[in-house]
Amino acid sequence: EYESNAALGALCLNDNLEAISEANDWCNRYGLDTISTGVTIAFAIEAYEKNLLTVSDTNGIELIWGNSRAIVEIIHKIARREGIGDLLADGACEAARRIGKNSGEFAIHVKGLELPMHDPRAFVSMALNYATANRGACHLDTLSYTFEKGPPVNGLPYDHSLSPHDIRGKAEITVKLQNYMACFNALGLCKFLFCGKIGPPQITEWLNLVTGWSVTPEELIKVGERLFNLKRIYNYKLGISRKDDFLPLRLLTLDRNKG
Numbered sequence: 001e002y003e004s005n006a007a008l009g010a011l012c013l014n015d016n017l018e019a020i021s022e023a024n025d026w027c028n029r030y031g032l033d034t035i036s037t038g039v040t041i042a043f044a045i046e047a048y049e050k051n052l053l054t055v056s057d058t059n060g061i062e063l064i065w066g067n068s069r070a071i072v073e074i075i076h077k078i079a080r081r082e083g084i085g086d087l088l089a090d091g092a093c094e095a096a097r098r099i100g101k102n103s104g105e106f107a108i109h110v111k112g113l114e115l116p117m118h119d120p121r122a123f124v125s126m127a128l129n130y131a132t133a134n135r136g137a138c139h140l141d142t143l144s145y146t147f148e149k150g151p152p153v154n155g156l157p158y159d160h161s162l163s164p165h166d167i168r169g170k171a172e173i174t175v176k177l178q179n180y181m182a183c184f185n186a187l188g189l190c191k192f193l194f195c196g197k198i199g200p201p202q203i204t205e206w207l208n209l210v211t212g213w214s215v216t217p218e219e220l221i222k223v224g225e226r227l228f229n230l231k232r233i234y235n236y237k238l239g240i241s242r243k244d245d246f247l248p249l250r251l252l253t254l255d256r257n258k259g
Contacts, residue, residue: 006117007038012045012071019068023075030079036091039114041074043092044084046106052099059083108248111136111240118145120247121256125170129178131245134231142177144170146195155199155217156180179224186227 004024014020027034047053048063055062059077061070061084077085088095092114096107108115113136120127125144133141147153148164156176160169180200184191187207200217207215235241 001034003117004034004038007035008041008071009038011038011042011117013065014068014071015066016068019072023068023072026072026075026079030075032075032079035116036114037075037078039108040078040088040092040095041071043095043103043107044074044088047095047099047103050103052101052103053084057084057087105249108250109137110247111235111244113137115248115251119256120251123148123164124167125164125174127247127251128171128174131247132174133178134228134235140191141181142174143181143191143194144173144177147173147177151197153194153197153199155201176221178228179221182224182227182231183220186223 001024004027005020008014008023008027009017009020023037024034026032027037044053044058045063045065048058049065053063058074059082061073063070063074063084074085074088077083078089079085081089087098091109091112092107093109093112096103110130110133115130115137116139118126118139120130123145125142125148126139129139129142129144130137135141139145145164147156147158148162150162152158152162156173158169158173160166160172181191181194183189183200183203184193187203189203193203200220204215204217204220207213207220
């Protein structure tokens with residue numbers, strides 16, 4: 001799967017396809033998310049590179065870029081919370097808190113959730129989504145990068161450029177898609193239907209056929225808005241608020257000149 005390949009491969013400068021496949025397999029067996037695991041291991045490698053972690057901290061593992069065997073070993077330790085694995089098991093955000101110093105500058109997360117492989121410097125709508133999504137850096141809260149690839153989606157009018165690099169109108173579409181995607185969760189639908197450009201009119205048609213209701217596309221989106229806001233209120237009760245609607249410093253300060 002491409003997210004796993006990128007997180008456990010390129011992100012760690014690991015070009016060993018067999019080791020990437022093995023790491024992916026172990027994550028599946030242990031029930032570890034491959035995105036969070038890969039991002040957290042990359043964080044640990046950088047911390048090791050900057051001497052914020054030492055070989056004694058890593059239980060003798062040489063945690064350097066491209067060390068494919070080390071990546072697999074670390075996955076076992078994370079799953080079992082052994083040694084260095086206990087430090088990393090709760091993700092990059094918590095690991096940075098425990099390590100301290102300047103490690104938070106390269107802990108790539110929002111609200112404690114590690115960023116997936118859709119770089120918001122390439123799809124600018126994802127920047128606003130990552131910052132404001134209730135789960136943190138979750139690409140599934142809008143899937144807006146698929147929207148930006150066109151063509152327009154029926155029932156989601158949009159009068160601006162679909163260019164992923166154009167900021168005009170991206171706030172509007174982020175709000176619309178966050179509300180729309182919340183409906184998929186409530187209905188138990190796969191969000192990848194949206195990749196097939198399935199819009200609110202078709203979803204409400206299916207819903208009404210199954211339930212005998214007469215829900216309109218506008219009512220569906222309103223329900224999604226309420227769901228999104230309810231999660232936001234719950235987050236607020238847990239101490240998560242607009243102060244946490246931020247992107248990692250690295251994404252805000254380091255430009256991508258290519259790619």
